[in-house]
Amino acid sequence: MASDPARLAAIRVAVAGALERFLAGQREVLGAIGQDMLPWIDVMTGLLAGGKRLRPAFCYWGWRAAGGADCPEIYVAAAALELLHASALVHDDVMDASDTRRGLPAVHHQFSARMAAAGIDQAAAAFGAGAAILIGDAMLAWTDEMYHGSGLPARALQRGQPVLDAMRTEVVSGQYLDLVNQVTRNDTVASAMRVVTYKTAKYTIERPLHLGAALAGAPPGDLPATQSAASGRPQALSVPGTCTGYGLPLGTAYQLRDDILGVFGDPAVTGKPVTGDISEGKRTVLIALASERASVAQLRVLERHLGDRGLTEAGAAEVRAVITDTGALAECETLISASVKEAIGALDGAPITEAARQALTELAVLATARVH
Amino acid sequence: MASDPARLAAIRVAVAGALERFLAGQREVLGAIGQDMLPWIDVMTGLLAGGKRLRPAFCYWGWRAAGGADCPEIYVAAAALELLHASALVHDDVMDASDTRRGLPAVHHQFSARMAAAGIDQAAAAFGAGAAILIGDAMLAWTDEMYHGSGLPARALQRGQPVLDAMRTEVVSGQYLDLVNQVTRNDTVASAMRVVTYKTAKYTIERPLHLGAALAGAPPGDLPATQSAASGRPQALSVPGTCTGYGLPLGTAYQLRDDILGVFGDPAVTGKPVTGDISEGKRTVLIALASERASVAQLRVLERHLGDRGLTEAGAAEVRAVITDTGALAECETLISASVKEAIGALDGAPITEAARQALTELAVLATARVH
DSSP states (O other), rough: OOOHHHHHHHHHHHHHEEEHHHHHHHHHHHHHGGGGGGGGHHHHHHHHOOOOOOHHHHHHHHHHTTTTOOOOHHHHHOOOOOHHHHHHHHHHHHHHHHEETTTEEOOOHHHHHHHHHHHHTTTTTHHHHHHHHHHHHHHHHHHHHHHHHSOHHHHHHHHHHHHHHHHHHHHHHHHHHHHHHHHHHHHHHHHHHHHHHIIIIIIIIIIHHOOOOOOOTTGGOOOOSOOOGGGOOOOTSSHHHHHHHHHHHHHHHHHHHHHHHHSSHHHHHHHHHHTTTTTTTTHHHHHHHHHHHOOOOOOOOHHTTTTOTTHHHHHHHHHHHHHTTTTTOOOOHHHHHHHHHHHHHHTTTTTSHHHHHHHHHHHHHHOOOSSO | OHHHHHHHHHHHHHHHHHHHHHHHHHHHHHHHHOHHHHHHHHHHHHTTTTTTHHHHHHHHHHHHTTTTTHHHHHHHHHHHHHHHHHEEEEEEEETOOSSSTTTEEHHHHHHHHHHHTTTTOOTTTHHHHHHHHHHHHHHHHHHHHHTTTSSOOOOHHHHHHHHHHHHHHHHHHHHHHHHHHHHEEEEEEEEHHHIIIIIIIIIIIHHHHHHHHHHTTTTTGGOSSOOOOGOOOOOOTSSHHHHHHHHHHHHHHHHHHHHHHHHOHHHHHOSSSSHHHHTTTTOHHHHHHHHOOOOOHHHHHHHHTOOOOOOHHHHHHHHHHHHHHHTOOOHHHHHHHHHHHHHHHTTTTSOOOOOHHHHHHHOOOOOOSSSO
16 A cells, blocks of 8 residues: 555546546537637646646545445546536636636636737627636536546446535535625634535535545445534544544645635745735635734724735735734644544544545645645 | 427426425525525526426427326426526626526626625625626536436436536537627628527527437437537437437527517517617627628628617617618528428428427427517
């Protein structure tokens, strides 16, 4: 058994290969409609080349945890989650009017530029947004197509279907609640945590694990349909219960790390503009913790800069100082450590394979490391 | 056997019931995430209450054509197409910045208004667009969930999957090519016809028929994956071949009728603003025919008004006059008649049930009538 960093690399290679083959097939399909459809494949290829492949990795280890054997089909089913995620990113970038993604111009900008380059400025921005919405729709539909075309037996796919369904509903719900928090300037820790539960913890870790476990035959009755991080310990004695006990706290830790990197991270490493999270006015748990602890003067600093599209580096530095001075940063780090510990603890004595226990322990550390 | 108008009414009732039960289930799922998710169900209920249910009707008759027996499950699978279509409409309205849909404010406006009513004007429009994108995503994902939860046997669903896949890819492709035509002001009849083939003819009629036929067990080998209206007669001796031979010309006729109604229709009947198609600059076949036949002066009229968001009724009247005077309107009517005749002719001697032949003949007339 290779240690996890090597194993994760192997998963990444297999997932990349599966995506490449799937897109090659779709290139044929789109090309038959018209050569002018092919830019879609180029744009998707660029987008899908990036990413940490965390969701497929957790899906794979959910499968292995429940006793599934290593086989080509599980990588294809797991890779379908990358299409789902890419769809969410493209639509997210339209909604947030983001400029870049994974080191490339956001998809809507790529299509606007295509028209602008053809000498058509007028309406190029609307065209870019429209194209991005449609490409996101295509990748969302293709999630399903790739999943059902993975070659796994029909019965396995049927077992996984409710998990895939739950996952998709939860992620759009989490994104919507996030939007609501942003527009209503809701800065309570509880509402930020609810967004984390649905938009990240379930979507990135718990559900991919559940999906893999269900595909491998873990009894679906154990799958808590609407278990949230706040509702206490799930049943740790089943595979899905273990996935929840591990996935929800780890997912929270993963998002908190992302919150910190979004404000304090090195843009060269994160691939995001350093002022992005602040200027977009994201109501993260980190920001909520700072708001709760802020003095009147500190609160005024936050209110002035959060959501300011013209944010300067000086303004960002002021926000960072508030986050540090209120103790919010330190508390976030404490929460991350405690959550990772809780996640790893959930693996103790759990009814999963030894290989999965080892891999999931290492993945917990990798997913929440200070730089990744 | 009831005559088709009555049968279509029965299909509509069954489809509405299936959607109502599905949304009741999703209300539970969303309510468990938070009560603040429930406006989604209200908005979807309003949206899904409208519509002619043509896609489910064609899916149902594809099933019956291939020998499927009337049963509750087929209505559920067919109703899933309404979710797909509602998703496309919501996203379309965001892309086109449309104000109304099916007599209600467009979904993005409904959500903008919700925030504006709560006293939050700033960013309300962006919030509305974001919410609409996410609701469209949810309905696109739920298409799949409803289809797979229809209760039809797993083998039947597997047979239908490639058709559902093709249908989703084709409709987003058609929408994209439509956007490209709009932004590049491409006004050739050929490019407008290609959009009609993918965005309407396949999506609204051919593929729903194919889906029903595949679910009922029609051999998938006969299914022409990328058959287009232009590529000649399909094999009329198989059920899928018949669906194509009937569906593509009928779908073209259906769209041409819609083109005419979009410019000449009574807003009280169509539910669309009378200047909508012109001010959105839609590059329809009707417009393409007019452009091809226009004099220099007439072309200048079209160029001045197409895509003019501030279009007046006087401007619209000028465009209507050009469409009539060039003979484009009359040619469109001729094309509709010929296409309907071709569609009905494809049913002659086709290997489908007598009930389906009768229903499809009547549906062809209903779908392309002057007012509907």
